[in-house]
Amino acid sequence: MLEAKQDTKKIASFLLQEIDRLITKPVRLMEVCGTHTVAIFRAGIRQVLPTQVELVSGPGCPVCVTADEYMDMAIAYAKRQDVILATFGDMLKVPGSTSSLGEAKANGADIRIVYSPLESLEIAANHPDKNVIFLAVGFETTAPTAAATVLSAAEKKLKNFFVLSAHKLVPPALKTLLVDPEVKVDGFILPGHVCAITGEEPFQFLPEQYHMPAVVAGFEPLDILQTVYLLAKQIHDGRTSVENEYKRIVKKNGNPVARQMLAEVYEPADAIWRGIGLIPNSGLRVNERYQSFDAQVALPIEVEKTVKQTACRCGQVLRGLIKPTECRLFGKACLPEHPVGACMVSVEGSCAAWYKYGSGRYQYGTGNN
Amino acid sequence: MEQGTIKMEHGSGGKLSKALMEEVILPAYGNPVLNEMHDGASVSTAGNKVAFTTDSYVVKPLFFAGGNIGKLAVCGTVNDLAMTGSVPRYLSVGMILEEGFPIADLRRIVETMCQTAKEAGVMIVTGDTKVVNKGAGDGIYINTAGIGDIIEGTNISPKRVQPGQDVILSGYIGDHATAIMAGRHELVLPTSIQSDCAPLNGLVKEMLTAVPQIAVLRDPTRGGVAATLNEIAEQSGTGILLEEDTIPVRPEVDAVCEILGFDPLYLANEGKLLAFVDAKYSGKLLEIMHKHEFGKDARIIGKVTADAVGQVGMRTSIGGIRIVDMPIGGQIPRIC
Amino acid sequence: MCLAVPAKIIDKKDQLAVVELSGVRRDVSLLLLPEAEVGDFVLIHAGFAMQIIDQEEAEKTNELLKEMNGLA
Numbered sequence: 092m093l094e095a096k097q098d099t100k101k102i103a104s105f106l107l108q109e110i111d112r113l114i115t116k117p118v119r120l121m122e123v124c125g126t127h128t129v130a131i132f133r134a135g136i137r138q139v140l141p142t143q144v145e146l147v148s149g150p151g152c153p154v155c156v157t158a159d160e161y162m163d164m165a166i167a168y169a170k171r172q173d174v175i176l177a178t179f180g181d182m183l184k185v186p187g188s189t190s191s192l193g194e195a196k197a198n199g200a201d202i203r204i205v206y207s208p209l210e211s212l213e214i215a216a217n218h219p220d221k222n223v224i225f226l227a228v229g230f231e232t233t234a235p236t237a238a239a240t241v242l243s244a245a246e247k248k249l250k251n252f253f254v255l256s257a258h259k260l261v262p263p264a265l266k267t268l269l270v271d272p273e274v275k276v277d278g279f280i281l282p283g284h285v286c287a288i289t290g291e292e293p294f295q296f297l298p299e300q301y302h303m304p305a306v307v308a309g310f311e312p313l314d315i316l317q318t319v320y321l322l323a324k325q326i327h328d329g330r331t332s333v334e335n336e337y338k339r340i341v342k343k344n345g346n347p348v349a350r351q352m353l354a355e356v357y358e359p360a361d362a363i364w365r366g367i368g369l370i371p372n373s374g375l376r377v378n379e380r381y382q383s384f385d386a387q388v389a390l391p392i393e394v395e396k397t398v399k400q401t402a403c404r405c406g407q408v409l410r411g412l413i414k415p416t417e418c419r420l421f422g423k424a425c426l427p428e429h430p431v432g433a434c435m436v437s438v439e440g441s442c443a444a445w446y447k448y449g450s451g452r453y454q455y456g457t458g459n460n
Numbered sequence: 461m462e463q464g465t466i467k468m469e470h471g472s473g474g475k476l477s478k479a480l481m482e483e484v485i486l487p488a489y490g491n492p493v494l495n496e497m498h499d500g501a502s503v504s505t506a507g508n509k510v511a512f513t514t515d516s517y518v519v520k521p522l523f524f525a526g527g528n529i530g531k532l533a534v535c536g537t538v539n540d541l542a543m544t545g546s547v548p549r550y551l552s553v554g555m556i557l558e559e560g561f562p563i564a565d566l567r568r569i570v571e572t573m574c575q576t577a578k579e580a581g582v583m584i585v586t587g588d589t590k591v592v593n594k595g596a597g598d599g600i601y602i603n604t605a606g607i608g609d610i611i612e613g614t615n616i617s618p619k620r621v622q623p624g625q626d627v628i629l630s631g632y633i634g635d636h637a638t639a640i641m642a643g644r645h646e647l648v649l650p651t652s653i654q655s656d657c658a659p660l661n662g663l664v665k666e667m668l669t670a671v672p673q674i675a676v677l678r679d680p681t682r683g684g685v686a687a688t689l690n691e692i693a694e695q696s697g698t699g700i701l702l703e704e705d706t707i708p709v710r711p712e713v714d715a716v717c718e719i720l721g722f723d724p725l726y727l728a729n730e731g732k733l734l735a736f737v738d739a740k741y742s743g744k745l746l747e748i749m750h751k752h753e754f755g756k757d758a759r760i761i762g763k764v765t766a767d768a769v770g771q772v773g774m775r776t777s778i779g780g781i782r783i784v785d786m787p788i789g790g791q792i793p794r795i796c
Numbered sequence: 797m798c799l800a801v802p803a804k805i806i807d808k809k810d811q812l813a814v815v816e817l818s819g820v821r822r823d824v825s826l827l828l829l830p831e832a833e834v835g836d837f838v839l840i841h842a843g844f845a846m847q848i849i850d851q852e853e854a855e856k857t858n859e860l861l862k863e864m865n866g867l868a
Binding site for chain 1: 646720
Binding site: 206232282284288339342346 | 798799800825827828829830839841842843844846847849850851853854856
C-alpha cells in the first residue's frame with residue numbers, strides 16, 4: 092500500500108514537470124464540474140501546479156446555478172401540509188430570496204433527505220395521503236436517474252409522486268460562455284461523469300467551432316493531473332480535439348439507454364442559470380406524456396416574486412471572470428455559515444471550496460510547499 | 461418489572477420510583493456508596509487537584525454495533541477526565557426517560573453501564589431519574605458527570621503546544637459515526653464495522669506515566685479529528701500540518717464516505733485520542749501505546765507549525781496542500 | 797455534480813443488483829444499465845448503476861502512467 096502511495100507521488104511529480112516544460116506562457120483552464128472543483132481542492136492541486144497554469148471554476152455546480160425562483164417554489168411546496176418534499180442533501184442550505192429548505196425544515200416542513208430518487212418512491216408508497224415531490228436537480232449525470240424514477244412511478248401507477256425539475260445541460264452553458272468576449276479560457280477540463288452519459292460527441296463543438304482544447308477527466312488526483320498534462324500537450328502542439336483521459340468509465344458513445352430515458356420523460360426547455368441568466372434549451376422539463384408527474388402541472392402553486400439586491404458576484408465567479416477572493420463579500424458578509432450566493436452554499440461551489448480548502452497557494456513557508 | 465414500560469409514576473418519587481431503583485438500576489451498577497441512596501455521595505479523592513466534567517447523551521439509535529447509549533455515557537465522561545490528565549474515579553448518572561420506554565431496554569442500558577464502569581475502574585455513586593410525558597422526550601436521555609484525580613507531574617494545556625511537536629492519533633477514525641449510520645440510506649454495513657466506543661483512561665495513564673511531558677490530549681468526538689485539531693490550533697496559537705497518507709481509515713469506512721460524500725476527518729469517534737508531544741518523546745510514546753489494546757494502531761499524523769497560525773492544513777497524496785477547516789454542522793449525504 | 801463510486805455487482809435479480817465496495821453493500825437499480833452482469837464493476841450514482849468499468853482500460857491507464865514515470 093505504501094508502495095502505491097510512493098508511486099502516486101512520483102507520477103504526480105513527473106506530470107507536473109512535464110506541464111511546466113510544455114506551458115511557457117500563462118494559460119487558464121476551466122473545470123466545469125462542481126465535483127472537480129472539490130476534487131481539485133481536496134487534492135491540493137493548485138498548490139503544486141506551476142504558476143503559469145491557472146485553474147478556473149465554471150458553471151458546473153447544478154446547485155449553484157439553481158435560480159432563486161426554483162428555490163422559492165420548492166420552499167412554498169414544502170410548507171404545504173399535504174406535501175412531503177424529497178431532496179438531495181446538497182439543496183438544503185441553498186438560499187432562495189428570503190429563506191432556505193433548511194430553515195423551512197427547522198420550522199416543521201416535512202423535508203426528507205434522500206441519497207437516491209428511488210427512496211422518494213418508497214416514501215410515496217408509504218404515505219398515500221401525501222403528495223411526494225422530488226427536487227430533480229443535476230446535470231446529465233443525475234437527470235437519467237430522475238427520469239428512470241418517473242418511469243418506475245408510472246409502472247407502479249403511483250398517483251402521489253411528482254418531480255420539480257431544475258435539470259440543466261452542460262454544452263449550452265459552455266457555448267454561452269464562449270460567445271462572451273470577456274471570458275478568456277485556453278482549454279476545458281470536461282466533466283467525466285456527465286460524459287459517461289452523453290459520450291464525447293456533444294462536446295466536439297469545442298475544438299471544431301471554437302478551437303478549444305478539451306479533455307474528459309476523471310476525479311482522482313492523478314486523473315486531474317493527467318488531464319492538465321494532456322491539455323498542456325494540445326496547447327503546446329497547437330492542436331485541438333476532445334481527448335478522453337477517463338477511458339475506464341467514459342465510452343465514446345456514452346450510455347445510450349440513459350439518454351433514451353431522458354428523451355422518453357423530458358424535453359429541452361429554456362432555463363435560468365443563476366448569475367448567467369436565461370440560456371435557451373439549456374434545461375429539461377417533463378414532457379406532455381408524463382406531465383401527470385410534473386409538480387408544476389399537477390399541483391400548480393403561486394409563488395411571490397421577490398428580487399434580491401446584493402453585491403453578490405456569483406455570476407462572474409461562475410463564468411470564471413473573477414476569483415472568489417475578488418468579491419468584496421467573500422469571507423466577510425458571505426461565509427459558509429451564512430452564505431449570500433449559492434456559490435458559497437454548495438460544498439462544491441467555487442466560493443465554498445475556495446473558502447474551505449484554501450484560496451490557492453499557502454504560506455507554509457518552511458519545508459516543501 | 462421484567463416486561464412493561466416506563467410510566468409517569470416511575471418518576472414521581474414514590475413507590476414506583478423506589479421499585480425502579482431497587483429492581484432495575486441498583487441491581488445493575490449498585491455499590492456500597494450508591495446503595496446508601498442518600499441525596500449525594502460522600503467520597504474521598506487522592507489529593508487537592510481534581511478534574512471535573514459533564515456530558516449529555518442523546519444518540520440515535522440507542523443500540524448500535526459495538527455498544528449502546530449507556531456505554532457511550534460512561535466512556536464519554538471517563539475519557540474527558542482522562543484527557544484532562546486525571547485518573548477517573550466517580551460518576552453521577554442522570555436519566556430522563558420517556559413514558560412508554562421499554563424497561564427491558566433500560567435494563568440492557570444500565571447493565572452495560574455497569575460493565576463499562578467496571579472496565580474503566582470507576583464507581584457510579586449518585587444519580588437521578590426523571591420521567592416525562594410521551595412525546596416530550598425521546599426514549600432516554602442520559603447525563604453523566606465525573607471527577608478524577610489529576611496525575612502528578614502532568615500539565616495538559618493547549619498553551620503548551622509548540623511548533624515542532626508531533627501530532628499522534630491513536631487509531632482508525634470514523635468507526636463510531638459509520639456504525640450508527642448502519643441502515644440509513646439502505647447501506648448494509650459489514651459486521652466488521654463497530655463503534656470504537658471504549659474507556660481510554662488505562663491507555664492514558666500508561667502514556668502519562670511514561671511521558672508526563674505530553675502537552676495536550678484530546679478525544680475527537682463530534683466534528684471528528686478536524687474539529688478537535690482546529691480547536692487546538694486556535695487555542696494554542698499555532699498551525700497544524702497533517703500528512704494525508706498517514707491518516708488511518710478502514711476501507712469499509714472509506715467506502716461509506718465515498719458513497720455518501722463524507723470526509724472521514726469530520727466523523728465522530730468514541731474511543732480514539734490525539735496527543736501533542738515534543739518530537740523527542742514520540743518514539744517512546746508510540747512504543748507504550750502500541751502495547752495497549754486501544755493504542756495498537758497509533759501513529760504520527762502530522763506536526764505543529766509556526767506557519768498558518770490557527771489553521772489546519774494537510775499535505776495530500778500528490779504533494780499539494782489543502783485546508784482542513786472547522787465543520788459548520790454535521791455532514792449530509794450529497795450527490796454532487 | 798458527479799459523485800459516483802465504483803462497486804462490484806455480487807447479485808442480480810431483474811433490474812435490481814446488489815453491489816459491494818470494501819464490504820459495504822447496497823441495492824442499486826440497473827434501469828440505466830440493463831446489460832450489467834454479476835461480476836461486473838460498475839459506477840454507482842444516486843442508487844443507480846451508470847456505466848460498466850472497463851477493467852482493461854483501468855489497467856492500461858495505470859501501466860501508461862507507470863511507463864511515463866519510467867521515462868522521467
